Amino acid sequence: MKKAILYINQFFAGIGGEDKADYTPEIRAELVGPAMLLNQLLDAEVTHTIICGDNYMGSNEEEAVKTILGFLADIEFDIFIAGPAFQAGRYGNACGVIGKAVKEKFNVPVVSSMNPENPGVDMFKKDIYIFPGGKSAAKMRTDMKQIAEFANKILRGERLGSASDEGYYVRGIRHMVWREDEQPASERAMAMLLKKLKGEEFVSELPIPKIDRVPVAAPVADLSKATIALVTSGGIVPVDNPDRIQSASATRWGRYNIEGVDKLGNREEGQFKTIHAGYDPAAADTNPNRVVPLDALRAYEKEGRIGKIHEYFYTTVGTGTTEAEAARMGKEMVEYLHNEGVDAVILTST
Amino acid sequence: MRLEMGNFPVKDVIFGDKSVYQDGILTINKEEALAVVREDEHITDADIVIARPGEKKRIVPVKEAIEPRYKVDGGSNFPGVIDKVERVGEGLTYALKGCSVLAVGKHWGSFGDGLIDMSGEGANYSYFSKLINICLVADTDEEFERYEQQKKNRAIRWAAHRLAVYIGSIVRDLTPEQENQEVFELEPITRRSKAVNDLPSVVYVMQAQSQMEEIGYNDLVYGWDMNKFVPTFMHPNEILDGALISGSFMPCSSKWSTYDFQNAPMIRKLYQEHGKSINFLGVIMSNLNVQLEQKKRSAIFVAQMAKSLGADGAILTEEGYGNPDADFIECFVALEDVGVKTVGLTNECTGRDGQSQPLVTLDEKANAIVSTGNVSELIKLPPMETVIGELQALARDGLSGGWADDEKLGPSVKEDGSIILENNSMFCGDQIIGWSPKMMKEF
Amino acid sequence: MANLIPVAKTVGANRMVPTISIPYPLGDPSTPEKEQWKLRYHRVGVALTALETPIEEQTVFEVRI
Numbered sequence: 001m002k003k004a005i006l007y008i009n010q011f012f013a014g015i016g017g018e019d020k021a022d023y024t025p026e027i028r029a030e031l032v033g034p035a036m037l038l039n040q041l042l043d044a045e046v047t048h049t050i051i052c053g054d055n056y057m058g059s060n061e062e063e064a065v066k067t068i069l070g071f072l073a074d075i076e077f078d079i080f081i082a083g084p085a086f087q088a089g090r091y092g093n094a095c096g097v098i099g100k101a102v103k104e105k106f107n108v109p110v111v112s113s114m115n116p117e118n119p120g121v122d123m124f125k126k127d128i129y130i131f132p133g134g135k136s137a138a139k140m141r142t143d144m145k146q147i148a149e150f151a152n153k154i155l156r157g158e159r160l161g162s163a164s165d166e167g168y169y170v171r172g173i174r175h176m177v178w179r180e181d182e183q184p185a186s187e188r189a190m191a192m193l194l195k196k197l198k199g200e201e202f203v204s205e206l207p208i209p210k211i212d213r214v215p216v217a218a219p220v221a222d223l224s225k226a227t228i229a230l231v232t233s234g235g236i237v238p239v240d241n242p243d244r245i246q247s248a249s250a251t252r253w254g255r256y257n258i259e260g261v262d263k264l265g266n267r268e269e270g271q272f273k274t275i276h277a278g279y280d281p282a283a284a285d286t287n288p289n290r291v292v293p294l295d296a297l298r299a300y301e302k303e304g305r306i307g308k309i310h311e312y313f314y315t316t317v318g319t320g321t322t323e324a325e326a327a328r329m330g331k332e333m334v335e336y337l338h339n340e341g342v343d344a345v346i347l348t349s350t
Numbered sequence: 351m352r353l354e355m356g357n358f359p360v361k362d363v364i365f366g367d368k369s370v371y372q373d374g375i376l377t378i379n380k381e382e383a384l385a386v387v388r389e390d391e392h393i394t395d396a397d398i399v400i401a402r403p404g405e406k407k408r409i410v411p412v413k414e415a416i417e418p419r420y421k422v423d424g425g426s427n428f429p430g431v432i433d434k435v436e437r438v439g440e441g442l443t444y445a446l447k448g449c450s451v452l453a454v455g456k457h458w459g460s461f462g463d464g465l466i467d468m469s470g471e472g473a474n475y476s477y478f479s480k481l482i483n484i485c486l487v488a489d490t491d492e493e494f495e496r497y498e499q500q501k502k503n504r505a506i507r508w509a510a511h512r513l514a515v516y517i518g519s520i521v522r523d524l525t526p527e528q529e530n531q532e533v534f535e536l537e538p539i540t541r542r543s544k545a546v547n548d549l550p551s552v553v554y555v556m557q558a559q560s561q562m563e564e565i566g567y568n569d570l571v572y573g574w575d576m577n578k579f580v581p582t583f584m585h586p587n588e589i590l591d592g593a594l595i596s597g598s599f600m601p602c603s604s605k606w607s608t609y610d611f612q613n614a615p616m617i618r619k620l621y622q623e624h625g626k627s628i629n630f631l632g633v634i635m636s637n638l639n640v641q642l643e644q645k646k647r648s649a650i651f652v653a654q655m656a657k658s659l660g661a662d663g664a665i666l667t668e669e670g671y672g673n674p675d676a677d678f679i680e681c682f683v684a685l686e687d688v689g690v691k692t693v694g695l696t697n698e699c700t701g702r703d704g705q706s707q708p709l710v711t712l713d714e715k716a717n718a719i720v721s722t723g724n725v726s727e728l729i730k731l732p733p734m735e736t737v738i739g740e741l742q743a744l745a746r747d748g749l750s751g752g753w754a755d756d757e758k759l760g761p762s763v764k765e766d767g768s769i770i771l772e773n774n775s776m777f778c779g780d781q782i783i784g785w786s787p788k789m790m791k792e793f
Numbered sequence: 794m795a796n797l798i799p800v801a802k803t804v805g806a807n808r809m810v811p812t813i814s815i816p817y818p819l820g821d822p823s824t825p826e827k828e829q830w831k832l833r834y835h836r837v838g839v840a841l842t843a844l845e846t847p848i849e850e851q852t853v854f855e856v857r858i
Contacts, residue, residue: 126705162791170792173704176724176773177791178474185695186615186784189665189720193693194627196718197550197663205789206698206719208712214805220844228844234818247499248461248601248750249726249772251757277461277499277748278672279640280563283817289833290820296830296837305841319672320601320726320750320774322701344844346837349795350815563816640815642796673815676797711799 002044002155005072006035007082007098009091012137013051021090023053025064027071034140038081041148043155048075050098054090057097065101077108079151082128084113084143085120087135092120100127109154113143125169132169172209226343229310230258231333233318233326234284234291234350235276239267245317247277253316253329255336258309263295264288278319279350291348310342318349352535353587354442356422356526360449363400363482369520376446378484378517386516387486392505395456395489398513399738401468402482408734409452409466409485411459411743412777413503414510414596415478415607418446420518427515428592428608430573432508439587444521447530449482450609451517453503453510456489459743460501461750464602464777465769472731475776477785478609484517485738486510499748502566503598511595511608534587534621539631539659549629550662554586554620555652555685557668557677559600560637569606569669570595571635581636581651583659586617589633600670601750603725603779604697615784616665616695631659636681638674645677653684667695667782671725675709679716686715694719697780698790702728702772708790722786725751725774733767744771751775794818794840798853808843809853810836832858 010016010023012033031039032049039046050068057064080102082095092114099110113133114121121130129150133143150166162177163170188205195202220226237245243254258264265271267285274284274291289295292313300306314333318326337345361374369379380398387396401407419427422442426433455463466476466483473479490505537546558569560576569576571584572593584593594611617633624630636652639645656664664685668678678696685692698708698721708721744752745762751774752762762771773779780786794810795801796818801809812818819836820829835858843854 160793162793164792173793174698174700174708174724174790175704175793176727176788179787179789182787184615184784185720185722185781185786185789186619188789189616189693189695189784190619190623192718192720193552193663193665193691194623196691196693197552197628202718204717204719205721206694206696206708206716208714208716209707211712211803212805214807216807216848216850219847223841223845226844228841244755246753247748248774277750279561279816281500281816282564283820283822286822287820287829290817290822290829293819293833293837296819296833299834300837300841305838320699320772322699322703322726323706324701324703346794346840346844348812348818349797349801350818561815640796641813642798642811673797673800676799679799707803711797711803 002078003076004042004044004046004079004081005048005050005077006038006046007050007095008033009094010051010053015051021053021055023051024056025050025052025067034144037141037144038148041145043152044078047077052094054094057094058090061097065098068098069101069105072102072106079155080108080110081147081151082110082112084133084140084147085118086133086137086139087115087117089119092118093123096120096124096128100124103128111147111151113147121169126171129168131167220344223306224304225307227308227310227341228297228306229337229342229345230292230294230297230313231345232292232313232315232348234348235274235317236264236272236284236288236292236315237275239270239273241275245275247275247317249320250317251325253314253333255312255314257311258294258313259311261294262298264292276317276319276350291350293348297346310340351440351585351587352533353439353591355532355534356442356444357447357530357532358444358521358526359447359530360482363449363484371521371524376449376520383513383516386512387488387509389512390505390509392490392492393488393509394491397487399485399487400482401485401738403468403480405468406735407468407738408741409454409483409738410741411455411463411739411747411749412452412466413455413463413598414453414507415450415609416510416514417450417609417612418514418517419592419612420444420515420522422522428511428595431570431595432511432515435572438591438593439585443591444518446518446521449484450478451510451514452483452485453506454485454487454739455506455743456487457740457743458496459747459749460503460598461499461748462599462602462605463749464775464779465744465771466777467731467734470732475729475773475779477781478777486513487739500567501598504566507598534590536585536630536632542629546625546629549627551629551631551660552620552663553631553634553656553659553661554616555634555636555664555666555681557636557638557674557681558594559597559605559669561640561673562599563640567597567599569597576637579637581634581648581655583655584633584635586633589614590617601725601774603723603773603776604670604782605778606669606783607778610778610783616667619784631661638668638670638677640673645680648677649681649684652681653688656685656690657688661690664690664692665695666692669782671697671699672710676711679709679711679713682716683713692718695782696721697723697725697782699725701726704793721790722782723773723780723788724790725772725780727773728770729773730770731768741767744769744775749775794836802851807848807851810840810843811853811856812836
């Protein structure tokens with residue numbers, strides 16, 4: 001039989017309310033509180049219950065996660081359930097924090113349930129499956145049943161439906177599916193336009209997601225003492241592309257030494273070229289400085305406008321490259337830039 | 351403008367002594383057909399192979415698809431490309447239905463080329479697995495681009511166009527059955543009846559692929575490279591009748607082949623609704639650009655034309671993803687800003703994990719979109735008994751959805767002939783032209 | 794530095810300097826070398842100014858050439 005583990009807070013474990021919210025993590029090889037209900041509903045044995053105070057998780061997150069992951073290190077389990085957390089904000093946060101950590105560490109599915117008003121929903125819906133739940137423990141049976149039904153589907157290895165089919169909160173994960181009615185796009189577009197023209201309600205197949213905001217970086221205090229690096233998504237590489245960076249959907253990046261180089265030599269001279277397949281390469285191949293403006297930046301260095309140019313430029317290809325890969329490569333580059341004392345970056349894109 | 355189409359349904363294609371169409375069977379004299387192909391001395395090697403739906407065949411690298419056509423009154427079939435420049439979209443055109451001529455590289459592939467499986471799971475990914483494909487498998491002496499990732503593929507593509515007209519000409523002396531005749535006709539915009547004028551007026555805005563600044567890679571309109579083009583008002587019949595020719599640049603699943611233009615299901619749907627629920631004004635043909643100013647300029651032209659024509663609504667579609675999304679959203683917003691209610695028709699790039707932003711630019715005004723697929727969906731397919739073309743092209747030649755090697759996934763082409771690729775390389779796979787039965791869902 | 798400012802904005806860039814196109818951000822090959830250099834030198838200079846300018850929100854820095 002497959003095995004499951006349930007995470008609950010101090011209140012549902014019957015330890016106490018607000019006064020016990022600092023309760024430190026504990027694991028019990030038994031069914032505590034709602035674990036009994038879950039055990040009845042699930043096609044798996046709930047072998048352990050993990051209990052942690054909501055405030056403890058809130059104020060000692062790192063410590064709490066470490067302890068709980070430690071508990072689980074030697075235990076075999078197929079699925080992890082957290083909550084239901086109803087409308088309790090700190091409990092929702094705790095279920096999300098531990099759920100995400102367990103999923104990342106042990107690569108097991110994690111299912112939870114929270115009321116739409118629970119702030120944990122927006123914080124963690126991308127990381128774990130969260131079902132919309134009731135406001136209070138009065139809905140324990142309904143919410144746990146929904147969790148268990150979906151968990152059973154996972155345990156049976158069934159093909160899982162979309163967020164709207166299954167009922168969990170959308171996670172921002174979009175995949176291609178074939179419509180059962182096979183209705184062609186032309187008919188869907190026509191129908192949507194007729195509705196829009198008549199002022200009737202319609203459902204866009206691509207809801208516009210909220211745009212990401214990045215915190216504004218402080219300005220460089222004194223450029224004349226600063227080290228500036230050049231980074232590009234324009235695919236400029238040495239002609240033999242030593243790091244075999246892909247020309248589309250890149251997962252690799254490279255950094256190439258430009259110490260003492262006044263300007264980037266071109267493809268014909270056997271120096272640099274672009275491998276980016278998303279734009280006409282002719283202009284970049286003849287003069288790579290059009291994409292990585294080393295020559296111009298060198299002039300400013302000589303004038304003393306900037307302290308110096310960092311010894312390497314960093315490069316990858318930005319066409320078809322996924323956000324996740326781009327973010328990973330960016331973080332990897334930043335590590336080098338930080339370690340080597342770079343103060344600011346000029347990032348050129350194509 | 352009135353276009354009559356005489357359709358000849360093709361149930362099978364075989365080779366024989368005489369090129370003839372009878373009882374739905376199309377017989378091709380291969381030598382005669384290859385002589386047409388070899389009219390261009392740059393074709394160094396050529397063969398014709400048939401691939402039927404359900405057969406265990408994989409075709410790659412596919413560069414172009416064309417429906418066999420013949421202008422009965424002797425006019426141009428593909429003006430400015432293999433025929434002289436003259437107006438198309440009126441008169442009588444014969445079409446062989448249910449089949450297409452494919453331009454297939456005997457060895458060499460390029461970025462915009464695609465793959466078609468005629469059976470199995472892979473067949474779901476391309477509209478062309480449903481057609482009987484007359485594959486022109488050829489090699490050329492275009493040495494200047496042999497090892498380039500971007501290829502113009504001119505000799506093979508033009509040869510396929512000649513072959514499509516040769517095959518179309520097989521029915522030149524026949525008369526189509528009554529039930530297989532279609533008429534496409536729109537009255538001039540200012541001469542329409544009150545009943546039609548009272549319906550909401552709609553334009554179809556097409557952003558055709560035109561991002562390469564060097565001539566030879568982009569879609570052509572009457573033979574004109576669309577990089578050097580500003581938006582123009584066109585009659586839908588011109589598009590159905592050979593005025594638009596597919597290019598050789600965009601990742602394949604986002605492309606519109608010439609066959610797609612000839613059969614444009616969105617145009618057919620708009621015709622179907624014309625006089626019933628809408629007043630179909632026509633097509634505003636636009637393009638895709640590589641400078642922000644060019645994108646803005648095109649959007650200005652499109653919105654002005656739509657407004658001046660009195661459009662209440664528009665269907666806007668892009669032949670591409672990534673940078674073209676900026677043209678798409680720019681134009682979407684421009685149309686909405688002049689009061690034209692717009693529905694977009696596009697695919698997405700959400701990454702293999704489905705978590706990337708679906709379009710590279712977004713705007714709240716783009717509130718009505720039909721989505722046809724995810725270019726970067728990862729696809730694994732078992733080996734096929736027969737390969738038409740060369741399977742290694744997928745891995746070796748820089749096709750947009752293939753790769754020579756990958757740390758985690760290995761090469762796209764495995765030793766046993768099984769493959770792993772991104773949807774990007776499925777031949778016109780996202781069917782943005784309007785066929786797509788696919789959509790995107792949140793998981 | 795990007796030509797498609799709408800894309801840069803959508804992905805959350807804060808200091809933006811426009812470039813002239815996708816395939817040649819900083820030097821149009823159809824213009825004389827001297828002009829290309831002037832443009833590239835100017836726009837990289839604007840990028841340096843951007844780096845030392847305090848901002849509150851996403852800002853596109855104006856270029857003259």
